[in-house]
Amino acid sequence: MSSGTQLLAATAVLGAGTYAFRLAGPVLRSRVTLPARAEHLLTVAVVVLLAALVATSALTQGHGFAGPARPAGVAVGALCAWRRAPFLVVVLAAAATTAVLRLLGAS
Structure with a gap:
């Protein structure tokens, strides 16, 4: 073959x-059929896994801390999303925050 x-x-x-x-x-x-408790735990597990993914992506780079710029950008994006800003605004605000902080030397 x-x-x-x-x-x-x-x-x-x-x-x-x-x-x-x-x-x-x-x-x-x-x-x-799953018991109601198991369905509730699976729902909570989804939220926990997504939060862990966001935290890992926002706080680490390689095997170390990503620096303050990336978590600040994620926080600004989360704040914009929480305030129900359009998706484009959320992404641009997060990227701009990260870029400005890195430009100022906050890596």
């Missing part, structure tokens, strides 16, 4: 597996 054929076969298998996993949710939803 050539390398191209193997790549094509692997792509097809992975695509079929992904489709099967995505189809399993709606198909099994009516058959599997």
